[in-house]
Amino acid sequence: MxxxxxxxxxxxxxxxxxxxxxxxxxxxxxxxxxxxxxxxxxxRGLIQQYTVVLDEKQLGNDLTVFVSVRLENPRFGEEFAKEASAHVNISECYYIAGDVDYLLKIVTDSSRSLELIHDDINGMAGVSWTKTLYVLSTIKNDVSILPEEIA
CATH class of the missing domain: 1.10.10 (Arc Repressor Mutant, subunit A)
Incomplete structure (x- = not known):
């Protein structure tokens, strides 16, 4: 390139x-x-997809949170990743290193809906602990990052 x-x-x-x-x-x-x-x-697979970035608030999704998830045992990882990927409100799922195993970005319309999603997550096999961080405002939300030379 x-x-x-x-x-x-x-x-x-x-x-x-x-x-x-x-x-x-x-x-x-x-x-x-x-x-x-x-x-x-x-x-070459460098361009993977052409997409649209939506204004979540105009769609009625006023609530964005990040949920850290710890699993009881790594053997639950594959099943957890499959379930998280299939959940309609989980927009991003990362397997991470550190004190927790996964970081989820959840977008939804209300605290009641979040409560139900949180119940879904806690009901997934192997989930032993979660922590939820509420997004107050989004400062930056780039989909992809280009090398600094021309960005």
Whole structure:
């Protein structure tokens, strides 16, 4: 990957709906070259997905929390990860090192809904402890981070 690829990625990060023509004007490269480079980035798996970032509050999801989860034993990890991945309100799940085993990001509409989700999590096999941190406001929420050279 070179600086031209990084420039293309920066354009797509700002707006993944940009046309190759728009990108070509921004980075001074032919449209066909931009298209070819994007295809190569997709084929290499560097570009994994084009998506939309939604305003959760406008969707009625006014509550975001992070839940730390400790399991009784590592043998429960695979089953826990499968259940967490399938839960509709768990938007992110990380297996982490430290005092806890997993960190979950949960987005929901109310404290009552959170209570039910929390019951679901505590009912998952092997869960021995949880700690919930409430998000008061989001300062930064980047989906992907580009190398510093052009960011």
């Amino acid at each position: 070179d600086c031209i690829d990084l420039s293309i990625l920066k354009c797509l990060k700002e707006n993944s709906r940009q046309t190759a023509s728009m990108i070509s004007q921004t980075i001074n490269l032919s449209v066909s070259a931009v298209i070819e480079r994007i295809r190569k980035l997709e084929a």
